[in-house]
Amino acid sequence: MQDVVAEQSVVNQTHWLENTADVSFIFSAGAAGAIIGLLPSVPLTTEFGVRNVLSFYGSVSALATLAIPFAVSIGYYPVVAARVVQGFGASILFSSIGSISEGWSPISEISTYVAFLSSGFQISNIISMPVSGVLCESEWGWRSIYYLFGGVAVAANISFFTFFRDSASVHRNVSHKELGHILAGRLEVSGKRSVPYLAICKDKVILAIWAAAFGGNMSLMALMTYGPTYLNKVLGLDVRETGFSNAVPYILATAVKFIAGPLSDRLTFIPEVWRMVFFAAVSQGALAVGFFVMALTNSRIVAQVAYTAAIVLAGINIVGVVKCAQMVARQHVHFVMAVISLTAWGAIFVLPIIIGFACPNHTAAEWAVFYIAVGIWVIVMNIPFPFLATVEAAEYTKPEWEQKQGKVAPAPQKIV
Structure with missing residues (x-):
């Protein structure tokens, strides 16, 4: 964005694009918007369904993306506002995976569903990183990135709203045979069900899931958000090389997810809890x-291999911790996933502050201390999960629990 700096610079004043604190706050603004967007997302999804809410949120984010070049031309605060709105729209993405899987996935194929759906996070990076690197150095410049991906996002949200339905049972293209397969083994209950927030928050299994997710998200977001910075500042890759090098881990992560999801569903001779823990x-x-490897090595090749392997294998946690959340929380999984999203966006919000303090000069020594601390954090936060993981649906997911609480009248039920 050097053209913006040249156009807007004032003598004896540092432009906001050259101010590390201002740029860091712009990164945090997206996360702040996401946290704001998460707060109403659970009751909205419960009331209006994931199709309507995800389409609305996605459209808001797409329009904010299209508006960023105009905001940059005005100044710093409009950019912050656009980033807040952009983050607001993106906030629901992760929790939507749970809702969509709950409405469409057979119990026996849930790993495949969550793995395939979550691969969108990797695929977006596979496309956006190298394309952005090329566009930055092309005649179209950095603005074309926002116009291109903003336009694609608008088209994607229109397509989603047109074709998607919240449940397979109400989709016109689902046959009776296919619907029977999807609903096999599920307890069919009619009507909306309020979210038992307190019961979920007191569930030891869910608390272990949230702790593991918080530890994993903080570390993964450090790699995803600041991976390009690390590749550029520490490993010395230029902008175009950084774009392509940062896309490689996401290509491999997508391939690994496509293998891990179906593999988890098919290894039925191994107890499912063991599979999730593994x-x-x-x-x-x-x-x-x-x-730890990146912190201790001086080799550019070894550091890049470690960086790549960490991102690639981090993705299979979707059939570990996230699958456990799906199995335990069932129809209330969108709340559990919303909290997991909150940990991710919270990490994005605080990481610029932590990075600014821990790595102000982006030297290899500064990153080494930061990486060792994050590695220890991941291990500590994941300790409870192996001891508490289960595949049993929680009591608060069952109609009889709500009847005992006096929240619903008895209704006919059947195992499909």
């Missing part, structure tokens, strides 16, 4: 080891 341990263990 994938969670591999995922979070790889993150911790990756951080």
Whole structure:
């Protein structure tokens, strides 16, 4: 954005694009918007369904993306406002995975569903990183990035709203045979169900899931958000090389997810709890080891391999911790996933502050201390999960629990 700096610079004043604190706050503004967007997302999804809410949120984010070049031309505060709105719209993405899987996934294929749906996070980076690197150095410049991806986002949200329905049982293209397969083994209950917030927050399994997610998200967001900075400032890759190098881990992570999801569903000779714990341990263990290696090596190749491996294997936690959340919380999983999203966006919000304090000069020594601390954090936060993980649906997911609480009248139920 050097053209903006040249156009807007005032003598004896540092432009906001050249002020580290201002740029860091712009990163945090997106996370702040996401945290704001998460607060109403659970009751809105419960009331209006994931189709309507995700379409609205996604459209808001897309329009904010399109508006960023104009905001930059005005000044710093309009950019902050656009980033807040952009983050608001993106806040619901992760929790939507749970809601969509609950409405469409057979119990026996839930790992495949959450793995495939969550691969969108990796695919977006596979596309956006190298394309952005090329566009930055092309005749179209940095503004074309926002116009291109903002336009794609608008089209994607229109397509989603047009074709998606919240449940397979109400979609016109789902046959009776297919619907029977999707609903097999599920307890079919009619009507809306209020979210038992207090019961969920007191559930030891859910608390272990949230702790593991917080530890993993803080470390993963450090890699995802500041990975390009690390590649550029420490490893010495230029902008275009950084774009392509940072896309490689996401390509491999997508491939690994496409393998891990179906593999988790098909290894039925291994107890399902063991499968979840195994994938969670591999995922979070790889993150911790990756951080330790990057902290202790002076080799550019070794550091890049560790960085790549950490991101690649981190993705399979979707069939570990996240699958456990899906199995335990069932129809209330959108709340559990919203809290997991909150940990991710909270990490993005505080990381610029932490990075600004821990790595002000972006030297290898500064990053080494930061990476060791994050590696230890990942291990500590994941300790409770292996001991508390289960595949049993929680009591508060069952109609009889709500009847005992006096929240609903008895209703006919059946196992499909």
